[in-house]
Amino acid sequence: MRPRYAVLAALGVGAAATIGVSALPFVHFAYRSPGLHLAVEALASFVALLAAYLLYGRYRESAALHDLALVCALAVFGAKNLLFEAIPSAFGAGPDPFLTWAPLAGGLLATATFAAAAYVPARTLPRPGRAALAALGIAALNLAAVAAVVAAARGSLPLGVDPVLSPEASKAPDFSSDRGVLALQLVAAALFFVAAIGFLRRAQQWGDELMTFFAAGAALAAFARLNYFLFPSIYSDWVYTGDALRLAQWLVILVGLVREIGTYWQRLTRAAVLEERSRMARDLHDGLAQELAFIATQARRLGAGGASAATVGQLTSAADRALDESRSAIAALTLAVDESMDDAVARAVEDVAERLGVRVELELADGIDAPAPVREALVRIVREAVTNAARHGGASCVRISLEVERGVIRMGVADDGAGFDAAASRRSGFGLQSMHERADALGGHASITSVLGEGTKVEVEVPA
Secondary structure, eight states: OOHHHHHHHHHHHHHHHHHHHHHOTTOOOOEEOHHHHHHHHHHHHHHHHHHHHHHHHHHHHHOBHHHHHHHHHHHHHHHHHIIIIIHHHHTTOOSOHHHHHHHHHHHHHHHHHHHHHTTSOOOBOSSHHHHHHHHHHHHHHHHHHHHHHHHHTGGGSOOOSOTTOOTTOTTSOOOOSOHHHHHHHHHHHHHHHHHHHHHHHHHHHHOOHHHHHHHHHHHHHHHHHHHHHHSOOTTSSEEOHHHHHHHHHHHHHHHHHHHHHHHHHHHHHHHHHHHHHHHHHHHHIIIIIHHHHHHHHHHHHHHHTTOOHHHHHHHHHHHHHHHHHHHHHHHHHTSOTTOOHHHHHHHHHHHHHHHHTOEEEEEEOTTOOOOHHHHHHHHHHHHHHHHHHHHTSOOSEEEEEEEEETTEEEEEEEEOSOOOOHHHHHHHOHHHHHHHHHHHHTTOEEEEEEETTTEEEEEEEEEO
């Protein structure tokens, strides 16, 4: 998802909704429903608090100051909606200055914190647990102070918005509400626009997808506040576009956090897989590989003591093949989960070449991405091909090429060795047969051509 396009889409939705209800008098967009109004406030509270909880999980991992600021802002939004709007509406509270000014002031506090979170420095906190307790405690105290101040001044505050005021006349925005209410709505809209710009910049600079969702949510919230300015109804029984845009804001943020959690679990899964593969590789190295090396050593000693040369040769050859196989398994198990095809092939080839004393020339296309089974099969094929070239063909140089075109990965291994009878060797050579079988299992094919005295060429094609 490109951050700029996501934010532009959110701005487009908000602008279209605002212009539509303002310029098209035949659009019926306002509904008087106290139950629906309560449901909107309750849902906004729930989503805001859930978003704060989910984002706190990210903060525990990152210990970043900007994540903590977002947690505080979302928590204040949720608490404000629940305590100052949803609960009073549930108990059927009538017109009251407190129910106008406490949500406005609390919302402005949360919006200012939200906008600040888009610009605070990307700094890691040394004691994230204590910092979180302190920040959330301060946020709670500030919200309590807002409630106390508004309650104390309740008798001198105007009602703000007529509870029976209808936003139904969309062709004529109504500015008859208290100027303070209208001014605070405009300030909140401006802060949300500032927040959208800040989160967009962070999404582009950091490549952080979650910041894209916060930027889009802030853009929708800005137009929600603009709708509340043009058609005040947030403190009445009317439900209309401002409420819909505000709900869309929270749903966008929630989707972003759910995607963030999905990415987090994918990282955990990859780490667990890599850890298990590393453990298996260590077990193979410390057990099977060491034992096979011992067998090969003892077989050579038997040969020096007068045992049958043919028997010792077979034993040594078998042990060497098993040792190579164990090394191939170890290399495959220690491949990084997200390692590119070219990096995996280069690492495998250089390992074999260094051990067998053969020079390699690599012509590998960069950044080839392939599924793990394809990557592992090609790595094992190229290891077998280079091993055969050095050990049986006596090659001094092996050239490896790798490319991808139209969804097909092509790999070539050519050497300057002695060559062999390819038809006869395929019938009797397990290594050559395994190359064909691995390629066939992936829906591709392998071809092996060799001329005595002129070297060997292995070509493999498999779907990417």
